[in-house]
Amino acid sequence: MLTASIVVLTHNRRGALADCLAAILEKTRCDYELLVVDNGSTDGTDDVLRGIMARKPNWMRVFTRPSNEGVCARNHALREAQGEYILQVDDDVVVGPGWDEALLAPMRADIRTGAVGQQGFWLNWEGLLRPGATRFLDSRHPQPGDFCDLVMGYCWAWQNVRLADGAPAFLYDERFNPHWHEETDLQLQIKAAGYRIRCGPIVSRHRSMKSWQGAHNNDPMIGLHHAIAHERLLLEKWGQRRADLGLELDRRGLQ
Numbered sequence: 001m002l003t004a005s006i007v008v009l010t011h012n013r014r015g016a017l018a019d020c021l022a023a024i025l026e027k028t029r030c031d032y033e034l035l036v037v038d039n040g041s042t043d044g045t046d047d048v049l050r051g052i053m054a055r056k057p058n059w060m061r062v063f064t065r066p067s068n069e070g071v072c073a074r075n076h077a078l079r080e081a082q083g084e085y086i087l088q089v090d091d092d093v094v095v096g097p098g099w100d101e102a103l104l105a106p107m108r109a110d111i112r113t114g115a116v117g118q119q120g121f122w123l124n125w126e127g128l129l130r131p132g133a134t135r136f137l138d139s140r141h142p143q144p145g146d147f148c149d150l151v152m153g154y155c156w157a158w159q160n161v162r163l164a165d166g167a168p169a170f171l172y173d174e175r176f177n178p179h180w181h182e183e184t185d186l187q188l189q190i191k192a193a194g195y196r197i198r199c200g201p202i203v204s205r206h207r208s209m210k211s212w213q214g215a216h217n218n219d220p221m222i223g224l225h226h227a228i229a230h231e232r233l234l235l236e237k238w239g240q241r242r243a244d245l246g247l248e249l250d251r252r253g254l255q
Helices: 014-027 045-055 071-078 099-109 182-192 212-218 224-238 248-252
Strands: 004-010 032-039 060-065 085-089 093-095 113-118 155-159 196-200 204-206
Touching (some): 004 014, 014 032, 014 045, 014 093, 032 045, 032 071, 045 060, 060 071, 085 099, 099 113, 099 196, 113 182, 155 182, 182 196, 182 224
Parallel strands (some): 004 032, 004 085, 032 060, 113 196
Antiparallel strands (some): 093 204, 113 155
16 A cells, blocks of 8 residues: 555646645655646646656646536545545645655554644634634644644645545535635544544645735635635534544643
């Protein structure tokens, strides 16, 4: 079995994607496969991908979608992923040296660790239960190595757990399309399955995440109405399941 399946979703970012894939090729040391979902790009992204495949025909698989299906189009790759772990990288991210080992090592060392990512957060349960609230993350921040409830979704990893029928245990809930809180929900799925999430070191550079507003405006699909609607969906889906989530502040007696 491969160590990791690296999943990259892209839409009309051919220049950023080329840099992203070049860094993955240069910096990744584990035994891996690369799965790229081209989400209805119209800017010549397919030319970039064809050029790479011509030079390295066995390096990656491409899942071409006829139109933009939203961020949950990653599921096309996740269903086919053969790695023991999933490494998810946004198409505007440039990974650094040792990035794969930094994300994989905590899960190898402790089977209870179901996911690892950069910049962790603790969940503020009262904030989650407040309809329309945007402050469901606690103001305190875990440090690298700490267990947390959520990590930033632009470069993170999780165990590729499979069900008895071979289907992945963790998939994106397509109700969170086109964007916003889909990774929050997936991480809560991982926690509800009994795993813990660990905060790791910064191992990549996110070119669009100079500020929250910059990230918000980077993709025209994203709108504040999606954020509010998906916060309501989080409340509907998880609001009665506190005991299932093993919240880290509950474990510490700090909630």
